[in-house]
Amino acid sequence: MSKGEPQSSQEGDKVRPAKLAHIVFRTNRPQELIAWYRNVLQAEVALANDMVSFLTYDDEHHRIAIAMLPGLVERPAMAVGVEHVAFTYGSAEDLFQTYGRLKADGIEPYWTVNHGPTLSFYYRDPDLNQIELQIDLHGDAAETNEWFEHSDFSVNPIGVRIDADDIIRRYRSGENPEQLFARPVIAPEEIAAQLPVPDGGPLSLKTPSDLSVGNH
DSSP states (O other): OOTTOOOOEEETTEEEOSOOOOEEEEESOHHHHHHHHHHHSOOEEEEEOSSEEEEESSSSSOSEEEEEOTTOOOOOTTOSSOOOEEEEOSSHHHHHHHHHHHHHTTOOOSEEEEOSSEEEEEEEOTTOOEEEEEEESSSSHHHHHHHHHHSSTTTOSSOEEOOHHHHHHHHHTTOOHHHHTSOOOOOGGGSGGGSOOOTTSSOOOSSGGGGSGGGO
């Protein structure tokens, strides 16, 4: 095993991947996508040719691949497939600085939400792929699982919308982060209003029960 190679994750007779390595996007507009991910993730181009470009923002050789393929067609807004891809920042200030930098460049989130386990800002890239920039709101997986157990997540698996500028202002003014980032409990009839509006129009929900964990 070479130096720096990830350790295999094995438990009994189960051999699991050591990490999630990269994401590949197909596109008709490679230069737009490359520029967007370089800006949003502050990524560097590790390799580029007429067919594919590799981008990285850490010690992995590539985290994002952008492939130019002939004959691609636009994907319908509500098509089956990957919902979004999420990237975690190391601190609230890192996320908030990124939000401010992108806003100054005209890139704004279409949805800002306190999910409970995370504080999340959602963006759309030039191909309308949905990208989540987030911070974890709990110290580790055990704390997050405890939150799931004792919270109202089974009733509201979506979260509560937040005003990004307001929460950043309050955070930087010294408000207690534990209190500021605590997800409020809302009434079931308010849950649907926390969702973003898709490009094709408002998401149709018959009842709050349509949002239950078992239906996703």
